[in-house]
Amino acid sequence: MARGRPWTALEERYVQVSENRTGSVYQKARFVQYTDEQFSERVTSSGDDSRGILGPVLRAEVGDTIHVTFLNRLEDITVSLFAPGLHYDRNSEGIQYNAGGEQPGAAVPPQGTYEYTWVVYDHAGPGVNDPDSVVRPYFSAVNEERDFHTGLFGPVVITRKGMADSSGAPKDVKSEIFLLVSTCTYARSRQTGTHARRHAGTDNRCACSRVSSRREPELVR
Numbered sequence: 001m002a003r004g005r006p007w008t009a010l011e012e013r014y015v016q017v018s019e020n021r022t023g024s025v026y027q028k029a030r031f032v033q034y035t036d037e038q039f040s041e042r043v044t045s046s047g048d049d050s051r052g053i054l055g056p057v058l059r060a061e062v063g064d065t066i067h068v069t070f071l072n073r074l075e076d077i078t079v080s081l082f083a084p085g086l087h088y089d090r091n092s093e094g095i096q097y098n099a100g101g102e103q104p105g106a107a108v109p110p111q112g113t114y115e116y117t118w119v120v121y122d123h124a125g126p127g128v129n130d131p132d133s134v135v136r137p138y139f140s141a142v143n144e145e146r147d148f149h150t151g152l153f154g155p156v157v158i159t160r161k162g163m164a165d166s167s168g169a170p171k172d173v174k175s176e177i178f179l180l181v182s183t184c185t186y187a188r189s190r191q192t193g194t195h196a197r198r199h200a201g202t203d204n205r206c207a208c209s210r211v212s213s214r215r216e217p218e219l220v221r
Contacts, residue, residue: 027191028151029074031055039071051178055154058138059168062125062161066118070108077190078107082141083156086118095141107142125158132163133170135178149188153180 007015017023033043033056043056051057060066066086072079082094094116096106108114126134140152147153155178159170169176186192 026186028053028189029079029191030151031154037069039073052180053151054178054180055138055152057176057178058154058156059159059164060120060156061159061164061168062120062122064120066116066120066156068116068118069113070116071113072108072110074110074191076110076193077150078109078142079140079147079152080106080108080142081116081138082144083118083136083138085124085136086156087121087124088116088118092116092118095144120158126160131170132172133157133159143190146188146190148182149184149186150190151184 015024030053035041035043058066058068066083068081070081080094088094090103092105093103094105096103105114105116124136126132134157136156136158138154138156140147140150157168157170159168163171165171
């Protein structure tokens with residue numbers, strides 16, 4: 001039902017489940033936070049619901065070092081963590097480029113773990129005319145565009161030195177709402193194949209979008 005009435009023929013195309021369609025279920029990956037190194041207990045907070053699929057909020061003051069122990073629990077894709085604007089050596093950069101040598105943090109395999117180390121220098125924090133905190137992104141950058149459409153992104157809050165409370169939140173902010181306004185094209189997700197096998201019983205990626213039969217793939221806003 002939609003708005004108290006049956007689906008129209010056009011709407012039905014997006015919600016029906018068949019051999020070539022996955023219906024109204026859309027699979028997204030999401031970064032989540034755990035309390036322990038065994039990744040057995042998830043961290044929950046009052047803001048989890050309001051963030052949607054955004055990953056956990058990472059926090060630091062200028063001058064801090066951020067250590068992230070990362071586990072890839074996705075079944076069939078490699079992922080990474082990349083935080084533009086922060087300082088890192090090549091092993092913790094989280095993005096691949098052709099400069100020779102190994103970059104172990106650029107593609108963490110399924111069930112693999114890696115520890116990223118990021119340093120927060122002055123240039124990553126608030127500027128002279130900024131408030132006492134700024135927000136930067138982190139995301140997977142194995143395939144930067146497709147990783148975004150998969151759902152792998154989150155915020156980093158950088159606070160001026162001495163302006164964060166004991167929890168890491170800015171002292172001058174009473175409440176926080178994290179919002180990313182974007183359009184995700186589901187056909188570009190790196191999980192379309194896995195999603196099709198689970199929900200449509202096929203390996204055909206077009207089952208998730210039917211790109212060949214429509215001018216626009218399915219969009220999630």
